[in-house]
Amino acid sequence: MKVAVKAQGLTKQYRDILAVDHIGLEVFEGEIFGLLGPNGAGKTTTIRMLTGQTKPTSGTAVVADHDIIRESIKAKERVGVVPEVSNIYDEMSAWDNLIFAAQLYSVPKIEREKRAKELLELFGLYERRKDRVVGFSRGMKRRVTIAAALIHKPKMLFLDEPTTGLDVQSSRMIRNLIKELNDSGVTIFLTTHYIEEADQLCQRVAIINQGRIVVVDNPEKLKAAMEERHVIEISFSPSRDLNDKLRGLSCVNNVSRLGDKFRLYVDDASEVIPSLIDFARKNSLKIISINTLKPSLEDAFVRLTGLSPEVMATEKEPIKKREE
Amino acid sequence: MANALKESIIKAVHVTEKDAKVYYFKAPNFTYGFLMPVSLFLAFSIAGQINSALIVSGLTSLVILFGTTSIEAVAVVLEKQTGTFERLLVAPVSFFTILFGKALAGFFFGLVLATVILVPLAVVSGTTIANPILVLFAIGFSSLAFSALGALVSAYAKWVPEAQMLSNFLRFPMAFLSGTFVPLELMPSQLGIIARFLPLTYSVEALRISINGSAPITTYLLDILILALFSFALLFAATKVLQRRLE
Numbered sequence: 001m002k003v004a005v006k007a008q009g010l011t012k013q014y015r016d017i018l019a020v021d022h023i024g025l026e027v028f029e030g031e032i033f034g035l036l037g038p039n040g041a042g043k044t045t046t047i048r049m050l051t052g053q054t055k056p057t058s059g060t061a062v063v064a065d066h067d068i069i070r071e072s073i074k075a076k077e078r079v080g081v082v083p084e085v086s087n088i089y090d091e092m093s094a095w096d097n098l099i100f101a102a103q104l105y106s107v108p109k110i111e112r113e114k115r116a117k118e119l120l121e122l123f124g125l126y127e128r129r130k131d132r133v134v135g136f137s138r139g140m141k142r143r144v145t146i147a148a149a150l151i152h153k154p155k156m157l158f159l160d161e162p163t164t165g166l167d168v169q170s171s172r173m174i175r176n177l178i179k180e181l182n183d184s185g186v187t188i189f190l191t192t193h194y195i196e197e198a199d200q201l202c203q204r205v206a207i208i209n210q211g212r213i214v215v216v217d218n219p220e221k222l223k224a225a226m227e228e229r230h231v232i233e234i235s236f237s238p239s240r241d242l243n244d245k246l247r248g249l250s251c252v253n254n255v256s257r258l259g260d261k262f263r264l265y266v267d268d269a270s271e272v273i274p275s276l277i278d279f280a281r282k283n284s285l286k287i288i289s290i291n292t293l294k295p296s297l298e299d300a301f302v303r304l305t306g307l308s309p310e311v312m313a314t315e316k317e318p319i320k321k322r323e324e
Numbered sequence: 325m326a327n328a329l330k331e332s333i334i335k336a337v338h339v340t341e342k343d344a345k346v347y348y349f350k351a352p353n354f355t356y357g358f359l360m361p362v363s364l365f366l367a368f369s370i371a372g373q374i375n376s377a378l379i380v381s382g383l384t385s386l387v388i389l390f391g392t393t394s395i396e397a398v399a400v401v402l403e404k405q406t407g408t409f410e411r412l413l414v415a416p417v418s419f420f421t422i423l424f425g426k427a428l429a430g431f432f433f434g435l436v437l438a439t440v441i442l443v444p445l446a447v448v449s450g451t452t453i454a455n456p457i458l459v460l461f462a463i464g465f466s467s468l469a470f471s472a473l474g475a476l477v478s479a480y481a482k483w484v485p486e487a488q489m490l491s492n493f494l495r496f497p498m499a500f501l502s503g504t505f506v507p508l509e510l511m512p513s514q515l516g517i518i519a520r521f522l523p524l525t526y527s528v529e530a531l532r533i534s535i536n537g538s539a540p541i542t543t544y545l546l547d548i549l550i551l552a553l554f555s556f557a558l559l560f561a562a563t564k565v566l567q568r569r570l571e
Contacts, residue, residue, distance in 0.1 A: 053413045055571050073416045081414040087407045091346045103338040104415035106331060148411070 001028040004156050004187045005050060009059035012045050019045040021211035022059065029155075032178065032188040034202035036195065038307060042211040043191035044084060047160045050189070051081045064156055077105065080149030084160040086141040090134040094125055094144050097133060098151055105152035112151075119147040123177075139170025146177065157181060159190040163197060175201060199297040209305045222300040229253075229303065230269040231293040234276060235261045236285040245283070249275050254302060261289075265299065332421045339412070339425025340432070347399045348433055358441065361386035361499075380451050381531035382504040384442045388463065389470045389495055389524055391437040392430040396474025397487035399426055405483065413570070419563045423479065427471040427559060434467025446535075454537025458544060462534050465551040466527035472558035473523065479566035498524045523554040 005027035012020040020042040027033040035043045048054045050063055052072040061068045064078035088097045098116040107115060120126040123143040128136070133144060142162070149157060162178065163171035178201060182188050192198050198205045199219045206216040215222065236242065239260040246255045246262055251272050254265040266272045269292045280287050293299075301307070361383060400423075403409040412422050442463075446453055453459055474491065481487035499505075501515055502524035508516050519525045530547035533539040 051414050053410065053570070073418065076414060076416040081410075083407065083410050083414075085407050087410045089342070089346050089408055089411075090406075092342075096345070100338065100342050101411070101415070104335060104412070104417055106335070106416075 001030075003027070003062075004029045005033075005061065005063050005189060007046075007050065007059065007061040010046065010049055010056050010061055011058045012042075012049060012054065013057040018211055020049070020056075023208070023211070023213045025206050025213060025216060027187065027189055029187050030182070030185060031203045032182050032190070032201050034198040034205040035189070035191040035208055036193070036198045036202075036205045036301070037191075037208035037305075038193055041193075041208045043193075043208060044160055045211075046208070047081075047158055047189070047191055051079065051158050052076050077152070078154060078156065080152070080154035080157045082142075082146050082149045082157065082159040082162060084164060086138075086145040088133050088141060088144050088148060091132060093130050093132055094120060094136070094147075095129040097144055098148055101148035102151045107152050115151055115153070116147075119150060123147050137170075139166050139173070142166060142170065142174060143177075146174070150181075154186070156187040156189065159188065161191055161193065163192070163194065171197075195296075195298045195301055205297075207301060207304055209307065214304050219297045219300075222304075223295050223297060225300065229295060229299070230266050230272075231295055231299055232264045232266060232269055232272060232276070232290065233258075233261050233293055234264065234290045235288040236280060237288050238285070242283075246279070249279060251275070256302065263293075263299075265302065332418065332424075335417050336421045336425035336428055339417075339422060340428040343399045343426060343429040344432070347402070348395065348429065358387060358391075358437070360390050362441075377451060377532055377536050378507065379449055380442060380445050381528050381535055383445060384438050384463065384531055385466060385502075385524055385527040386499060386504060387441045388434040388438050388466050388527065389498070392434045392467055392470040393474035393477065393491045393495060394488070395433050396426065396430050396471055396478050397481070397484055397491060399429060400475060400478030401481050401484045401487045419566050420559065423472075423475045423559055423562050423566065427468060427475050427555070430471025430474060431464065431467040434470065435463055438463040438467070451535060453535055455534045458534035459531065461548060462527065462530035462544075465530070465548050465555070466523075469523045469527070469551045469554040469558065472555045472562065476558050476562040476565060479562040480569065498522050501525075503528050523551060526550045526554075 003026050005025070007026075008024050009022045010020060010024070011018070011022050023042075023046065035046060037043050045054070049056045050061055050068060052068055052075060055069065063075045066072075066075035066078070068075050088094075089100070092100070095116060098119060099112055102112040102115065116129075117126065120129050123146070125140065125143060125147070128140070133141060136144065146159075146162075159178070162174050166174065175197065178188055178190070188201075190201070202219060204216060204218055205222070207214040217225075241257070242262060243255050243257055246252060246264060249272065251266050251268060252264050253267065256263045264272065264276075273290070276290065277287070279285075400409075403412075442459070445451075473494065477490045477494070478487050481490055501511075501519050502522045503511070503519060504524065508519055508525070508529075511519070526547040530544055530551070533544045533547070
C-alpha cells in the first residue's frame with residue numbers, strides 16, 4: 001500500500017511547552033486515518049505541521065510525496081485542509097469564497113466555476129451561493145470550508161476536529177460526507193476528540209496523549225486487545241456520585257460515570273457482580289440495570305491513556321470570532 | 325522559473341482583489357487616512373509659513389502614509405485574528421506572495437487616497453502641477469513603500485490596536501523628520517541625516533520635484549529608486565517576521 005503521509009520524529013516545542021514529542025506515523029493512500037486524543041494532546045499542532053502552517057522544531061514528514069519543509073508549496077498543492085474553525089471570509093459569498101480558493105490553487109478559469117457549482121450542489125448550498133457567509137449557520141460554514149478545501153480535487157484531505165461545535169444533524173451530514181469522499185478515493189486524515197467518531201469513521205486510529213503517540217491500530221484490533229478485560233455497566237436508584245466507593249471494591253480497576261450509569265472496568269465480571277449486589281444492599285441502593293458490555297474503543301482508550309472518557313468530552317474554549 | 329514567477333504574481337493579484345472586496349470599501353479606512361494628516365497639516369500650516377507646493381506634496385505623502393499603513397493593519401492583522409489567514413497559509417502560496425498581494429492592495433488604496441486629496445488641494449491652493457505623469461509615479465512608488473511598511477508592522481503585531489500603536493511610533497516621527505512641514509534644508513544637519521533613512525523623505529521630495537518641476541530629474545529618479553528599494557526591503561523583512569511569528 002502506498003504511503004500518503006510519513007512522519008518521523010516530528011516534534012514541536014513552543015518555548016517551554018513540548019506540544020508534540022517525537023511522533024512517527026504512516027497514513028496509507030485511500031484510508032481514513034484518525035488522530036484521537038483529548039484537547040491539548042497535540043492533534044492540531046501535528047496537523048498544522050503536516051500541512052505546512054508551522055515548522056517542526058525537529059523531525060521530518062513527507063506528505064503526498066513531498067517533504068513538508070523543503071517542498072512545502074508542492075505538498076500544499078496536493079492536499080486540502082479543513083481547520084477546526086471555519087476560515088472562510090464572512091464578508092464574501094459562498095460562491096466568491098470558492099472561486100478565491102480555486103484561484104489560490106491555480107485552478108483554470110473555466111474549471112473554477114464548474115467545480116464551484118458542482119461542490120455547492122453536492123453540499124446543498126447552491127441556492128445560497130450568492131449570500132454572504134456571515135448569515136450562515138455553523139454547519140453551513142463548515143460545509144463551505146470543506147468545499148473550499150476540495151476545489152482543486154486534492155487526493156488527500158486533512159480535517160481538524162470536523163464536527164466539533166456542530167449540532168447532531170450537521171455532524172451526521174459531515175461524517176457521511178467524509179465517508180463519501182473516502183469512497184471516491186480521497187485519503188482522509190482527521191483529528192478528533194470524539195471516540196465514537198473515530199470508531200465510526202476511521203480504518204486506523206493513532207491515540208495521542210501529551211504530545212506522544214500511544215498506539216496506532218485498527219479500532220477493532222484495539223477493542224479485541226481489551227477482550228480479556230470486562231466492562232460492567234450499572235445504574236442505581238437513587239442516582240448519586242459513587243465513583244470513589246465503587247473504585248474501592250476489590251477487582252474493580254477503574255470507574256467512569258456516564259449520565260446515570262457507572263462503567264466498571266474489571267478483570268472478572270462473575271466475581272464482581274455478587275460484590276455489587278452486596279454493595280447496593282449495604283448502601284441502601286436499588287439496582288436499576290446491570291449489563292456486561294463488549295469492550296468499546298473508549299474502553300481501549302481509557303486503558304491505553306489512563307484518561308477518563310470525561311476528559312475527552314471536554315470541549316475547547318470557544319474561539320472568539322471577530323464581531324461585525 | 326518564469327512560469328513560477330508569473331503564477332506568483334497572478335496569485336498575489338487574487339489576494340489583492342480579495343482584500344479589496346473584504347476590507348477596503350469601508351468608510352473608517354478612508355476617513356482615518358485623511359483625518360490625521362489633514363489635522364496635523366492644518367495645525368502647522370496655520371502656525372508657519374508653508375508654500376503651496378510644500379502643502380500639496382507634504383499632505384499627499386502623509387495621506388498615503390497614514391492611509392496605507394492603517395489599511396495594512398486591518399487587512400493583515402485582522403485576518404490573522406479571525407483565522408482566515410490560515411486559508412492563505414495552507415494554500416500553495418509563499419509568504420512573500422501573500423504579503424506582496426496585500427501590499428499591492430495598499431498600493432491601489434494609496435493611489436485612490438492621494439488622488440482624492442491632491443486634485444482638490446491643488447485647485448484650492450492654486451498650485452500648478454508641472455508634470456502629472458511624474459506625480460503619478462511618485463504617488464505609486466510612495467504607496468508601495470508605505471504599504472510594505474504597514475505589512476512589516478502588521479506581520480509582527482498580534483492585534484489591530486498593537487499594529488496601530490507600532491505604526492504611530494513610526495508615522496509621527498517620520499511626519500516631523502521627513503521635510504513634510506519644514507523643508508530639509510532648514511532643519512538641523514543631524515536631523516537631515518536621519519531624514520535620509522526615512523522613506524517619507526523621498527516620497528515628499530519626489531512629489532515636490534514633480535509638482536514644481538524645478539529640481540533636476542536625476543534627483544527625482546533617485547528618489548523613486550530608493551522608494552522601490554524600500555518597498556522590496558520592507559516586504560522581505562515582513563516575510564521573515566511573519567515566518568518567525570508563525571513558528
